[in-house]
Amino acid sequence: MNAPLNHALLPLFEPRPMPAQMLSALRERFGPRCSTVASVRDQHGRDESPFEVPPPEAVVFVESTAEVAAVVALAAQHKVPVIPFGVGSSLEGHLLAVQGGVSIDTSGMNRILQLNAEDLTVTVQPGVTRMQLNEEIRHSGLFFPIDPGANASLGGMTATRASGTNAVRYGTMRELVLALEVVTAQGEVIRTGTRAKKSSAGYDLTRLMVGSEGTLGVVTEITLKLFPQPESASAAVVHFPSVDAAVKVAIQTIQMGVPIARCELLDSNAVRFVNRHDKLQLRESPMLLMEFHGSPAGVAEQAQTVQDIAAEHGGEGFEWATTPEDRSRLWAARHRAYFAGMSANPGCRTVTTDACVPISRLAECIAQAVDQADASGLPYYIVGHVGDGNFHVAYLVDPLQPAQRERAEALNDALVHHAISLQGTCTGEHGIGLHKQGFLIDETGQAAVEMMRTIKRALDPHNILNPGKIFAL
Amino acid sequence: MNAPLNHALLPLFEPRPMPAQMLSALRERFGPRCSTVASVRDQHGRDESPFEVPPPEAVVFVESTAEVAAVVALAAQHKVPVIPFGVGSSLEGHLLAVQGGVSIDTSGMNRILQLNAEDLTVTVQPGVTRMQLNEEIRHSGLFFPIDPGANASLGGMTATRASGTNAVRYGTMRELVLALEVVTAQGEVIRTGTRAKKSSAGYDLTRLMVGSEGTLGVVTEITLKLFPQPESASAAVVHFPSVDAAVKVAIQTIQMGVPIARCELLDSNAVRFVNRHDKLQLRESPMLLMEFHGSPAGVAEQAQTVQDIAAEHGGEGFEWATTPEDRSRLWAARHRAYFAGMSANPGCRTVTTDACVPISRLAECIAQAVDQADASGLPYYIVGHVGDGNFHVAYLVDPLQPAQRERAEALNDALVHHAISLQGTCTGEHGIGLHKQGFLIDETGQAAVEMMRTIKRALDPHNILNPGKIFAL
Numbered sequence: 001m002n003a004p005l006n007h008a009l010l011p012l013f014e015p016r017p018m019p020a021q022m023l024s025a026l027r028e029r030f031g032p033r034c035s036t037v038a039s040v041r042d043q044h045g046r047d048e049s050p051f052e053v054p055p056p057e058a059v060v061f062v063e064s065t066a067e068v069a070a071v072v073a074l075a076a077q078h079k080v081p082v083i084p085f086g087v088g089s090s091l092e093g094h095l096l097a098v099q100g101g102v103s104i105d106t107s108g109m110n111r112i113l114q115l116n117a118e119d120l121t122v123t124v125q126p127g128v129t130r131m132q133l134n135e136e137i138r139h140s141g142l143f144f145p146i147d148p149g150a151n152a153s154l155g156g157m158t159a160t161r162a163s164g165t166n167a168v169r170y171g172t173m174r175e176l177v178l179a180l181e182v183v184t185a186q187g188e189v190i191r192t193g194t195r196a197k198k199s200s201a202g203y204d205l206t207r208l209m210v211g212s213e214g215t216l217g218v219v220t221e222i223t224l225k226l227f228p229q230p231e232s233a234s235a236a237v238v239h240f241p242s243v244d245a246a247v248k249v250a251i252q253t254i255q256m257g258v259p260i261a262r263c264e265l266l267d268s269n270a271v272r273f274v275n276r277h278d279k280l281q282l283r284e285s286p287m288l289l290m291e292f293h294g295s296p297a298g299v300a301e302q303a304q305t306v307q308d309i310a311a312e313h314g315g316e317g318f319e320w321a322t323t324p325e326d327r328s329r330l331w332a333a334r335h336r337a338y339f340a341g342m343s344a345n346p347g348c349r350t351v352t353t354d355a356c357v358p359i360s361r362l363a364e365c366i367a368q369a370v371d372q373a374d375a376s377g378l379p380y381y382i383v384g385h386v387g388d389g390n391f392h393v394a395y396l397v398d399p400l401q402p403a404q405r406e407r408a409e410a411l412n413d414a415l416v417h418h419a420i421s422l423q424g425t426c427t428g429e430h431g432i433g434l435h436k437q438g439f440l441i442d443e444t445g446q447a448a449v450e451m452m453r454t455i456k457r458a459l460d461p462h463n464i465l466n467p468g469k470i471f472a473l
Numbered sequence: 474m475n476a477p478l479n480h481a482l483l484p485l486f487e488p489r490p491m492p493a494q495m496l497s498a499l500r501e502r503f504g505p506r507c508s509t510v511a512s513v514r515d516q517h518g519r520d521e522s523p524f525e526v527p528p529p530e531a532v533v534f535v536e537s538t539a540e541v542a543a544v545v546a547l548a549a550q551h552k553v554p555v556i557p558f559g560v561g562s563s564l565e566g567h568l569l570a571v572q573g574g575v576s577i578d579t580s581g582m583n584r585i586l587q588l589n590a591e592d593l594t595v596t597v598q599p600g601v602t603r604m605q606l607n608e609e610i611r612h613s614g615l616f617f618p619i620d621p622g623a624n625a626s627l628g629g630m631t632a633t634r635a636s637g638t639n640a641v642r643y644g645t646m647r648e649l650v651l652a653l654e655v656v657t658a659q660g661e662v663i664r665t666g667t668r669a670k671k672s673s674a675g676y677d678l679t680r681l682m683v684g685s686e687g688t689l690g691v692v693t694e695i696t697l698k699l700f701p702q703p704e705s706a707s708a709a710v711v712h713f714p715s716v717d718a719a720v721k722v723a724i725q726t727i728q729m730g731v732p733i734a735r736c737e738l739l740d741s742n743a744v745r746f747v748n749r750h751d752k753l754q755l756r757e758s759p760m761l762l763m764e765f766h767g768s769p770a771g772v773a774e775q776a777q778t779v780q781d782i783a784a785e786h787g788g789e790g791f792e793w794a795t796t797p798e799d800r801s802r803l804w805a806a807r808h809r810a811y812f813a814g815m816s817a818n819p820g821c822r823t824v825t826t827d828a829c830v831p832i833s834r835l836a837e838c839i840a841q842a843v844d845q846a847d848a849s850g851l852p853y854y855i856v857g858h859v860g861d862g863n864f865h866v867a868y869l870v871d872p873l874q875p876a877q878r879e880r881a882e883a884l885n886d887a888l889v890h891h892a893i894s895l896q897g898t899c900t901g902e903h904g905i906g907l908h909k910q911g912f913l914i915d916e917t918g919q920a921a922v923e924m925m926r927t928i929k930r931a932l933d934p935h936n937i938l939n940p941g942k943i944f945a946l
Contacts, residue, residue: 116831116833118724118728118832118833119831119832119833119834120727120728120832121831160673161671161672161673161677162673163671167671171648172671174671174677174680175644175648184920184924188920189920190917190918190920190921190924191917191918191921192917192921194893194896194897194898194916194917195831195896195897196829196830196831196862196863196892196896196897196898196901197829197831197832197861197862197863198634198636198640198645198647198829198861198863198898198901198902199634199829199898199900199901200633200634200635200636200684200827200898200900200901200902200903200904200905201898201899201900201905201909201912201913201916201917202684202905202913202917202922202925202943202944203681203684203685203689203925203928203943204634204647204677204680204681204683204684205921205924205925207647207677207680207681208676208677208680208681208928210677211673211675211676211677212676216676227730228728228729228730251591254593255591255593255701256701257700257701295774297770297771297774298770298771298774301768301770301771354673356669356670356671356672357669358589358592358594358668358669358670359591359592359593359670360589360591360592361592388670388671389669389670390669390670390671419669420667423667423668423669424667424668424669425667425669425671425672425673425674426674427672427673427674428669428671428672428673429671429673430673431673432673432674432675436674439674440674440675443667443674444663444664444665444667444674444675445663445664447657447661447662447663448663448664448665448678449675451657451663451678451932452675452676452678454931454932455676455681455928455931455932457931458927458928458930458931459924459927459928470675470676471675
C-alpha cells in the first residue's frame with residue numbers, strides 16, 4: 001500500500017490464502033478459464049484508484065450463472081473471498097483483492113437475454129457494457145440512458161449505483177434497475193423484483209443489491225428500464241464569465257422544472273485540457289454543455305427557456321449541435337476530460353472528488369472548492385453533472401511526490417465535509433470502495449453504518465463477498 | 474379470525490402479553506396519551522382489510538421522535554410488539570395486532586419540518602397526510618404527486634411503498650423518498666440518505682425501509698421530492714366500446730413515451746357505481762380518465778397524440794376538464810369508486826386485487842380477469858392505474874355468505890398467478906401485509922423470501938416490529 005486510506009480507517013488487510021484444494025477444484029471445472037498467470041491477476045487487481053495491493057490469487061472467467069454459483073459455493077466452503085469483475089473502470093478500489101481470493105471475471109457473460117421493446121425493458125448479463133447494449137438495441141428505437149463516461153459493464157454499474165450525464169432526466173441505476181438475478185454468499189441463485197414497473201411485494205432486495213459493491217451478492221442478470229430514443233435531440237454549448245454564473249444557470253433550470261437531458265459544467269481548466277486533447281476550439285471559459293430531448297417543439301421550448309436563463313447570467317456564444325455527429329463529438333470530448341487532464345500533465349494521477357449536494361447549495365459548495373483548489377497550487381479541473389448537484393474536482397498529482405497526494409486528499413476531505421454540512425453526500429456516483437469509508441461514517445452516522453454491517457454479517461457470515469469494501473467488519 | 478389467509482400460510486398468531494411493568498412505564502411517561510380504552514384500541518386494531526383479530530393492548534399517541542424511541546426501547550426490553558399507525562387506510566391487515574402489543578399512533582407527529590422549495594424537497598413527520606402536505610406547500614408553487622386515493626399518512630405511504638394515480642409520470646414512494654429518520658428495533662435513531670438527489674454511499678437503507686411495512690423500523694421523519702405545479706393541466710375522459718380497447722390505448726400511449734400524468738381505467742361497472750354515488754352523468758361504458766401536465770403547448774401536444782391513438786381504437790366522446798374545479802370533481806369521483814361500489818351493494822365488503830404486469834401483458838391479464846369475474850356471478854368493478862400496468866378488480870362480497878368471499882379469494886388467486894406468469898407482481902401498491910404472504914413466495918421464490926427473513930432477524934432479533942407481516946418468521 002503506497003496510498004494512505006482517509007481517516008486511517010484501514011479495513012483489515014488480512015490475507016486469506018486459498019487452499020490448494022480449492023484451486024484444483026477451480027482448475028478442474030474451468031480448465032484454462034481459471035488463470036493464475038501474474039499478468040492476468042495483476043490486470044484484475046487494479047482499477048482506476050491509486051491503491052496498490054497484491055492481486056487476487058486466481059481469476060476465473062465465468063460464462064453462466066451456474067458457473068458463478070459454483071465459484072461462490074466453493075469459496076463459501078473454503079471461506080475464501082470472491083470479487084466480481086466487469087471492465088475494471090471503478091474509481092474507489094472496489095476491485096482490489098485486499099484479502100486475496102478469486103476475481104470472478106464476468107466479461108464472458110455478455111449476452112442480451114431478453115429485449116421487451118413493447119415494455120421498455122431489457123434483461124442482460126452483467127458483462128454487457130453500456131455501449132454494447134445501446135448498439136444491440138438501436139434497431140428497437142429504444143436506448144439505455146445511463147452514461148458514466150467509461151464504457152462500464154452493467155454489472156459494475158449496478159454494483160456502484162452508477163449514474164453520469166443523463167441521470168438528471170432519466171435517473172440513476174437506483175431508478176432504472178427493475179429486477180436482478182443474484183448469487184448469494186451461500187452460492188444460491190435468487191431473483192429480486194419482476195418486470196412490472198412498480199411493486200409493493202416485500203423488502204426491496206433489488207435496491208439493496210444496487211450499490212452494494214459486490215458485498216451482498218454477485219449479480220448475474222439485470223433487468224433495466226429503457227426509453228424511446230427521443231424524436232428530437234439537440235446539444236448546446238454556452239460560455240460564462242465565471243463558474244458561479246454557469247452553476248446558477250443550472251440551478252435555475254432545474255428549479256423551473258425544465259426536463260433537460262444533460263447539464264454538464266466544465267471549468268476553464270477542463271475546457272483547456274479537452275481542447276488540447278481533442279483538438280477542439282472551444283472558448284476557454286466556464287461552460288455548460290447541455291442536451292435537450294423531446295418532440296421538436298418541446299426541445300425548442302426547453303432550449304429557449306434555458307437560453308433566457310443563461311442570458312440573465314452573462315451566458316454567451318450559445319452554439320448548437322443538432323446532428324448526431326456533432327453531438328457525439330462534444331460528448332466524446334467531455335468524456336475524455338479524465339484522460340485529457342492526465343495527458344496535459346504527463347506522469348500525473350488523478351484524485352477525483354464526487355460530492356453531491358442539494359441543488360440550492362451547489363454554487364456555494366463549488367465556490368469553496370474552487371477557492372481551496374486555487375490556493376493549493378495543484379493543477380486541477382472541474383467537471384460536473386450540475387443538474388444533479390454532483391461535481392468532480394480532479395486534482396492532478398505527481399505520484400513521486402507523496403505530499404501532493406496528501407494535499408489533494410486534504411482538499412477532498414474539506415470538500416466532503418462541506419458537502420455533508422450542506423445536507424449532501426460524499427459520493428454521488430462513484431461509491432465508497434476503500435477510499436471513502438471514513439466519509440460514509442461522517443455522512444450517515446455510526447449507527448446507520450452499523451445497520452449496514454449487521455445486514456452484511458447476516459447475509460454473508462463468512463465475509464467472502466468482496467470483503468473490506470464500504471466498511472471494515 | 475373469521476377470514477382465512479390465503480395459502481393457509483398463517484403467521485403465528487401467538488399473543489405476547491404486555492407485562493404490567495411496561496404498561497405502567499408507558500402510563501407514567503405518556504399519561505392520558507397512553508390509552509387502553511376499548512374503543513380506542515378497536516379503532517387501532519382494524520384497517521380496510523377484512524381480518525378480525527384482537528386489538529392492540531394499548532395505544533400510545535406520540536408527539537416526537539424521542540417518544541417513539543422511548544416506546545420502542547421499552548418494547549425491546551419487554552419483547553412486546555409495536556405497530557406504527559397513521560390513519561388506518563391500509564388494505565392488507567398491516568395494522569393488525571396479530572401478536573398483541575402497542576399501537577404507536579403517529580397522527581400527532583404532523584408537522585412539516587423543512588420545506589426547501591429551491592431544492593424541490595420537503596421533510597415531514599410521518600403523521601402528515603398527503604392532502605395536508607399539499608395544502609401547506611401550495612404557496613411554494615410545488616406539489617407532492619403521489620395520490621393513492623385515501624388521504625393516507627406519509628408514514629403509512631412510506632411503509633407500504635404506495636403509489637396511485639400520478640405514479641405513471643412522477644414515480645412511487647420508492648422513487649420519491651429521498652431520506653428517512655428511523656427508530657430501530659433497539660430504540661436507536663438513525664438517518665438514512667441525504668437531501669442530495671442521488672448518492673452511492675453504501676447500502677440503500679432508505680429503499681430497504683420504504684415498503685418494509687413497519688417490520689424493520691419506525692419511520693419518524695421523511696424527506697420527499699416535490700415537483701413544480703404544472704404550468705398547465707388538463708383532464709380528459711374518453712369512452713371505449715370495450716375494456717380491451719381502452720387498455721390498448723393506455724399501452725400505446727406509454728409505449729410512445731407520452732409523459733402522461735395520469736391514465737386511469739374504469740370499467741362500465743365502476744362508471745355506473747360512480748355515477749350513482751356522485752350524481753354524475755358519465756357514459757356507462759369502459760372509460761379512460763387521463764391527465765396531462767406541462768407547458769400549454771406540451772399539454773396540447775400530448776393530448777393530441779393520445780386523442781389520435783384513442784380514435785384508432787374506437788374511443789369516443791372525448792371530454793375535457795381544464796378548470797381545477799372540473800378536474801377535482803372527476804378525480805374525486807374516481808377516488809370514491811371504492812365507497813361507491815359498497816354503497817351500491819349495501820352490507821357488502823370489498824375484496825380488492827392489486828396485480829401489476831409489464832404493460833405489454835396488461836390487455837391479456839385484464840381480459841382473463843374480466844372473463845373469470847363475469848363467470849363468477851359476483852358483483853365487481855375494475856379500476857386501474859393502467860399506465861403502470863396496475864389494476865384493481867374489486868369483488869363485492871356479502872360477509873354473511875362465506876362462500877362468496879371464498880369465490881373472490883379464488884378469483885384473486887387465479888389472477889395473481891396469471892400476473893406472476895406474465896412476469897408481474899401480486900401487489901403493485903397495497904403491500905403484502907397478512908393477506909399476500911403466500912403470493913410473495915410464489916412471486917419471488919422461497920430463497921428470496923428467506924433473504925428477507927434473514928434481514929428481519931438480524932435487525933429485529935426479538936421480532937418486536939410489526940410481527941407477522943410480510944412473512945411468518
